Amino acid sequence: MGVSGSRGHCYTWRVMTEYEPVIGLEVHAQIRTRSKMFCGCPADYHDAPPNSHVCPVCLALPGSLPVINREAVRAVIMTGLALRATIAEHTKFDRKNYTYPDLMKGYQISQYDLPICTGGYLEFDLDGQTKRVGITRVHLEEDVAKLFHRIDPATGEPYSLVDVNRSGVPLMEMVGEPDIRSAEEARQYLMKYRAILQFLGVSEGNMEEGNFRCDANVSIRPKGSREYGTKVEVKNMNSFRAVYRALQFELERQARLLDGGKRVAQETRGWVEERGETVSMRSKEHAHDYRYFPEPDLPPLHISRAWVSEIAERTPELPDEKRARYVTHYGLSAYDAAMLTLAPATARFFEGVLEAGGDGRAAAIAKPAANWIITEFGRLLNDTRTQIEESNVKPAHLAELIGLIEQNVIGTAQAKTAFEEMFRSGKTAKAVVDELGLRQITDSGALADSVRQAIAQYPQAVDDFRKGKDAASKFLVGQVMKLTKGKANPTVVAQVVKEQLEALR
Ligand SMILES: [Zn+2]
Known part of the structure; x- marks a missing residue:
């Protein structure tokens, strides 16, 4: 049974009033580099035939030697700077040993006690308040192979396929402090982190495609208590919505257990989307001992302060900086500015409209541009599940439409009709206004x-x-x-x- 009906609402309420949720997230983001973390294989495996991006290094065949991908290190440093973290001068890679079919090498190259970044924080807005969540560390590791679980139609026997294209793709793990206090905070925090990575250009941040993944440590404690409750690790959340639903379910499940005088077991649970619930995957008593030790094939990594300053100077504008600029330069409301800076493509479109509007007119068309992008355009994109950068409407088209409204060539109602047609056909504002005879009568x-x-x-x-x-x-x-x-x-x-x-x- 999922959490629904009055029983669910009752527990949503109890979680909020009687208990305090304590949530910490671990986020894995694939870094967009040309080659993999320790070899020359292409890191982009979209559309590649299975097991085509592979070499002796990704498989750790005897005699092969890994080489550190400098671009991946740069991406982690840039992310660390954006999170106000401390960038280590001396860092190293370690072997994390475990046996699982997604790891042909038998170990994963990761970082144990000397990660590239430590400390720092991430801030996001919720209900008009700025919430700050501490960052424990950000480190670099390699992704593992992808498993495909199948069932043989003839025998009904389950079997698995392995695709190693993903093995060795640079993976950045960010571990946050357990400062998150609700499922909604977790979702906002994740969205903000993704926006930062996207604006920096270091990751695609696509949860559905699995290049941005999140695990959560979840516990609850009676309000006012200073001791932590038993934490449960929640996995398999493949969208922002899934993160919210899984955490909400888990918090309520734990509250029910405690209310019933039972205890929460320390375990790993997986979110099952179709059932709307988390299910036990394994108990922590069987936790792995990873037998970490320094990676013998890689030298320790020294990060010079000069390189860190160079990266800092070349860091693209972050979403918060952009948002502040939209408010001060263009007089946008904080809400509009926040909406436009959720994703780089949206911000790029908005800035494209201002540019197309002509010199010195940015401030004048910023407000109508923001309105169109957030309301009409946003609705059509949503309804048709289209990405803004793939839309028929180009920034110059919207700038032209805003110009036609300003010059009283068309009214608001006609502009909406025109925009829908522009969205459908990809024609310019003027062409659509003429074709549909939308010109206003002003004589x-x-x-x-x-x-x-x-x-x-x-x-x-x-x-x-x-x-x-x-x-x-x-x-x-x-x-x-x-x-x-x-x-x-x-x-x-x-x-x-x-x-x-x-x-x-
Ligand atoms: Zn390789």
Whole structure:
């Protein structure tokens, strides 16, 4: 049974009022480099045939020697700087030994006691408050092979396939402090971390595709207690929504156990999306001893301060910096600025619209541009599951549309119609406005007939106006808008209506 109905709500409430959730996340992000972490195999294995990106180094065949990928180290340093972490001068790689089919080598090259980054913090906004979560460490390791679990249709026997293309792809592990206090905080924290990695260009951050993965350590304790409860590790969460649902489920499950006088077992649980619950995978009593020892095939790594400063100087603008700039330079609201800086593609689109708008006009079109991107555009992208960078609408198209509205060529209603057509067809704003005949009628002479027609049709409105009812003229404006199928400029209509009514007084 999933958490639903009144029972679930009751426990959501109990978790909030009686208990304090304590959540720490471990996030693995694949680093976007050309080659793998310790060899020359291509790191990008999208669309590659299984087991095609492989060499003696990824398989640790005897006699092969790994070489550290400098670009991957640079990416971790850049991430550490963004998280205000301390970048180690002396760091090293270690072997983490375990046997599992996804690890043909029998060990994974990782970092144990001397990670590249330690300390630091990540901040995110929730309900108008800035929340800070401490960072324990960020280290570099290699990804493992991918397993595909199948069932033989003939015998019904389960079997697994191994694809080593992913083996050795640079993987950055970030371990956070257990400062997170709710499932929603966990989701916001993760989204913020992903945004930072995407803005830095170090990772794609795609949870569904598995290049951004998260495990959580979850426990609860009675409110006010200083001791930690027994923690449960939750795995297999493949989307931000899954993280939220899995943690919410787990917190409620633990609260029910404690309420019932039972104890929480220390174990690893996996989130099962279809069932909406976490299930036990293994108890911690069988925890591995990884027998870490320094990687004998790699020298310790010295990170010079000069290199760190060089990386700091070349770090791209971070989402928080961008957001602050949008508020101070363009007068956007904090909310709009935050929405536009959730992902680099959105920020790029917004900045593209300002650029296309022309010199010195950025501040003037920033607000309408933000509105269009967040509301109409956002809705259409969502409805059609389209990424903004893949949309038919280009920044220059939106800049043109905003220009047409400013110049009163089209009204708001027509602009929405035009935008939908632009989104569908990829045509420019001007082309769509002409094709659909959306141009506004702003000529008072051309509108005079429609106004006369409306007045003749509704003599009562004229009487009302004479009696001093202002609503009467508004009513007539509405009728003229109907007669012109919304194409009349309402300001001009109001003016003509007023003139004709005054003449009849
Ligand atoms: Zn290789």
